[in-house]
Amino acid sequence: MSLNLKKGVSKQSAYNLRDPNLDYEAAHTLSIIVDNESGVLARVIGLFSGRGYNIDSLTVAEVDPNGHKSRITIVTTGTPKVVNQIKAQLNRMVPVHEVIDLTLKGKAVQRELAIFKVVGNGNHRVESLRLADVFRAKVVDSTLKSFTFELTGTSEKIDAFAELMVPLGLKEIARTGIVALLRGDNSN
Amino acid sequence: MKQANKITGAEIVIKALIEQGVDTVFGYPGGAILPIYDELFQQKKIKHILVRHEQAATHAAEGYARSTGKIGVVFVTSGPGATNSVTGLTDALMDSVPIVVISGQVPTFMIGNDAFQEADTVGITRPCTKHNWLVKDTEKLAATIHKAFEVAGGGRPGPVLVDVPKDVQFASGHYTKKKDVDTTFIKKEPAIDLNMLDEVIDRLELAERPIVYSGGGVINSGQSAVHSLRNLVAGTNFPITSTLLGLGSYPASGKNWLGMLGMHGTYEANMSMHGCDFMLCVGARFDDRITGRIDAFSPDSYKVHIDIDPSSVNKNITVDAPLIGDVSNVLNSLNKRWKERGSKVNQKKLSAWWQSINDWKKVKSLSYESSSNVIKPQYAIERLEELTKPYNRFVSTEVGQHQMWAAQFMGFEEPNRWMTSGGLGTMGYGFPASIGIQIAHPKSLVINVAGEASWLMNMQELGTAVQYRLPVKQFILNNERLGMVRQWQELLHGERYSHSWSDALPDFVKLAEAYGIKGIRCESPDKLDDSIREMIEYPGPVIFDCLVEKHENCFPMIPSGKAHNEMILGEQTEENSISDDGAVLV
Numbered sequence: 001m002s003l004n005l006k007k008g009v010s011k012q013s014a015y016n017l018r019d020p021n022l023d024y025e026a027a028h029t030l031s032i033i034v035d036n037e038s039g040v041l042a043r044v045i046g047l048f049s050g051r052g053y054n055i056d057s058l059t060v061a062e063v064d065p066n067g068h069k070s071r072i073t074i075v076t077t078g079t080p081k082v083v084n085q086i087k088a089q090l091n092r093m094v095p096v097h098e099v100i101d102l103t104l105k106g107k108a109v110q111r112e113l114a115i116f117k118v119v120g121n122g123n124h125r126v127e128s129l130r131l132a133d134v135f136r137a138k139v140v141d142s143t144l145k146s147f148t149f150e151l152t153g154t155s156e157k158i159d160a161f162a163e164l165m166v167p168l169g170l171k172e173i174a175r176t177g178i179v180a181l182l183r184g185d186n187s188n
Numbered sequence: 189m190k191q192a193n194k195i196t197g198a199e200i201v202i203k204a205l206i207e208q209g210v211d212t213v214f215g216y217p218g219g220a221i222l223p224i225y226d227e228l229f230q231q232k233k234i235k236h237i238l239v240r241h242e243q244a245a246t247h248a249a250e251g252y253a254r255s256t257g258k259i260g261v262v263f264v265t266s267g268p269g270a271t272n273s274v275t276g277l278t279d280a281l282m283d284s285v286p287i288v289v290i291s292g293q294v295p296t297f298m299i300g301n302d303a304f305q306e307a308d309t310v311g312i313t314r315p316c317t318k319h320n321w322l323v324k325d326t327e328k329l330a331a332t333i334h335k336a337f338e339v340a341g342g343g344r345p346g347p348v349l350v351d352v353p354k355d356v357q358f359a360s361g362h363y364t365k366k367k368d369v370d371t372t373f374i375k376k377e378p379a380i381d382l383n384m385l386d387e388v389i390d391r392l393e394l395a396e397r398p399i400v401y402s403g404g405g406v407i408n409s410g411q412s413a414v415h416s417l418r419n420l421v422a423g424t425n426f427p428i429t430s431t432l433l434g435l436g437s438y439p440a441s442g443k444n445w446l447g448m449l450g451m452h453g454t455y456e457a458n459m460s461m462h463g464c465d466f467m468l469c470v471g472a473r474f475d476d477r478i479t480g481r482i483d484a485f486s487p488d489s490y491k492v493h494i495d496i497d498p499s500s501v502n503k504n505i506t507v508d509a510p511l512i513g514d515v516s517n518v519l520n521s522l523n524k525r526w527k528e529r530g531s532k533v534n535q536k537k538l539s540a541w542w543q544s545i546n547d548w549k550k551v552k553s554l555s556y557e558s559s560s561n562v563i564k565p566q567y568a569i570e571r572l573e574e575l576t577k578p579y580n581r582f583v584s585t586e587v588g589q590h591q592m593w594a595a596q597f598m599g600f601e602e603p604n605r606w607m608t609s610g611g612l613g614t615m616g617y618g619f620p621a622s623i624g625i626q627i628a629h630p631k632s633l634v635i636n637v638a639g640e641a642s643w644l645m646n647m648q649e650l651g652t653a654v655q656y657r658l659p660v661k662q663f664i665l666n667n668e669r670l671g672m673v674r675q676w677q678e679l680l681h682g683e684r685y686s687h688s689w690s691d692a693l694p695d696f697v698k699l700a701e702a703y704g705i706k707g708i709r710c711e712s713p714d715k716l717d718d719s720i721r722e723m724i725e726y727p728g729p730v731i732f733d734c735l736v737e738k739h740e741n742c743f744p745m746i747p748s749g750k751a752h753n754e755m756i757l758g759e760q761t762e763e764n765s766i767s768d769d770g771a772v773l774v
């Protein structure tokens with residue numbers, strides 16, 4: 001029996017209990033069906049912030065007005081152990097009906113909508129319009145000096161378009177965050 | 189202005205509680221809950237206990253709940269009343285105690301205007317309840333209260349809060365009966381995984397070094413779970429240890445009992461956990477006080493985890509076989525299937541395992557140096573145990589060294605007899621908890637084993653004890669120190685005793701007298717037995733000021749971040765009795 005803790009000596013923080021063998025992290029898209037009642041979003045977000053989980057993207061809207069159900073789509077990043085914890089913790093909540101891990105369930109359609117305001121003139125203006133065409137972005141508003149584009153697609157596509165618009169006068173951008181559904185004919 | 193079939197919101201609250209079988213409410217009135225108190229005044233079925241601080245109401249409700257298996261109920265007013273309940277709610281959440289708090293709120297039309305005594309109660313208590321509700325419509329009040337009881341008591345139990353604005357209490361609405369409430373929100377327990385069950389039994393039958401590690405979930409699950417656990421241990425002859433909250437699920441006098449495990453657990457319990465090859469965790473959650481260093485926790489075992497809450501599984505420790513479900517259901521199935529398969533165990537290896545365990549027991553890890561001129565705290569608890577054991581006894585504790593000594597030196601033969609704040613470690617829990625316990629068990633001997641510092645945190649409850657003639661015994665191990673803090677400072681902070689004194693203590697005997705109750709001071713070991721007897725025999729509340737050795741440390745101790753086999757033992761233990769072979773085995 002070695003009692004190698006010397007009196008009065010602190011070798012380590014008393015609280016370093018975390019598992020050092022952390023697994024690899026991956027992004028997961030979770031689709032959460034909840035009762036559309038006041039405070040439900042605060043509960044879900046509070047769970048993430050309170051337990052130190054990541055939220056990379058979050059969207060919410062009522063999807064079943066008769067049943068008062070909303071769908072929350074959250075993209076989170078974590079090790080498999082953490083993601084399992086997140087799902088178990090979500091499932092514990094009273095207003096949560098279903099938690100679907102779209103990343104594990106198979107292929108999912110994931111889309112985001114973004115609005116870009118691009119201000120410029122001359123060549124820049126022409127070029128932005130040409131690129132918008134390539135990306136199938138719609139012009140939803142314009143002035144003599146600006147275009148406002150609407151673009152729907154994967155987050156990567158929106159990132160790519162945003163990057164191209166920067167040198168052409170991108171002034172503002174608004175994004176919805178990801179919404180997603182499983183592909184195929186079965187509902188979740 | 190009553191309409192047909194309609195009653196006021198306040199009447200609905202009382203009616204719903206009565207339908208839920210509530211006989212006792214702990215609370216404190218104020219402006220926003222006055223209509224409910226008015227109804228309370230006009231009925232006879234529910235007894236209200238006026239505490240002296242809302243935190244105490246929540247702990248009293250916890251004591252009531254844990255000693256009866258029923259749901260504890262609390263009334264508080266809005267604002268400060270509600271915020272004072274936060275510690276108790278959090279405590280109940282951590283220790284899975286079912287309580288329902290009903291809070292008054294400012295009228296709906298004033299919410300959000302920083303009205304007098306307005307607080308965002310559902311916002312504040314969201315993370316410290318299983319669920320909470322703000323009821324804005326009297327028509328929904330009854331159903332919400334029934335749901336609240338369903339959520340508090342269902343699955344893994346816990347605290348809930350229902351916030352009721354004052355205008356909702358005044359307005360009229362229809363009463364909804366419990367049976368008419370839509371219960372589709374209740375999460376169904378999954379069916380037991382039978383393949384997994386068989387795999388577990390495969391391992392159980394072959395286990396060479398098994399251990400059962402039980403927790404508070406067994407007690408929460410109820411008598412049938414306790415029964416099944418005891419049957420399993422008796423049938424297999426496996427050794428069993430338990431968490432702080434699980435004490436009493438297996439009798440301390442039982443022959444397979446190894447004592448509590450964890451940070452201040454016995455040597456034999458922790459060494460068995462470390463060295464086992466088959467671990468059956470029943471209704472416990474691998475809390476950090478139990479596991480010590482995670483990466484060194486029981487390295488060679490096949491781990492089975494029986495728990496009703498899937499989020500407890502693989503949270504801290506990755507297990508091999510999760511069996512999700514109510515402990516009583518899962519254990520019943522396990523016992524049944526194991527018997528069907530011939531009740532087999534690996535007898536030969538099991539005997540060898542018991543041999544090593546018995547060697548570990550010889551270390552006598554709970555030994556301490558005795559003294560004839562000063563009362564050792566361990567000795568005080570030993571004597572208290574000896575002299576109170578024959579009684580129909582319930583014990584609560586505060587938090588600190590005294591709590592650990594009580595866990596180590598008191599023995600519990602039955603569940604629901606030991607109430608302590610485990611997960612949150614709330615100083616100030618024990619005194620109000622003892623009040624709740626005594627209310628539920630008026631004829632029993634209820635003792636709060638306290639530290640002087642913790643006890644001061646809710647000492648205002650003397651008023652409650654006196655008012656309701658509750659003969660609770662406050663057994664204070666007075667070391668004039670925040671003993672547990674002092675111990676950590678000695679061992680981990682270079683003996684720099686930063687603010688860990690209990691200075692300016694009251695004269696506890698005079699304090700008792702000021703309330704017209706009995707105070708007893710004892711400072712010499714040879715008077716201890718007589719003093720304890722005097723405490724037991726006195727027919728009212730007693731403050732027992734037991735002056736103990738001030739610098740005693742609580743051992744054994746696994747320092748945080750250390751493994752089970754890196755335990756520090758006290759100086760009196762018989763270290764040499766561990767053979768080298770025994771040390772190699774783990």
Ligand SMILES: Cc1ncc(C[n+]2csc(CCOP(=O)(O)OP(=O)(O)O)c2C)c(N)n1
Binds near residue numbers: 641643672
């Ligand atoms: C509300 C609260 N504040 C602080 C702590 C930290 N703490 C844990 S034990 C302890 C000392 C308790 O002193 P006492 O009640 O006299 O018990 P002893 O350890 O001396 O037996 C403290 C301050 C706590 N657990 N709870």
Ligand SMILES: [Mg+2]
Binds near residue numbers: 640641666669671
């Ligand atoms: Mg003390």
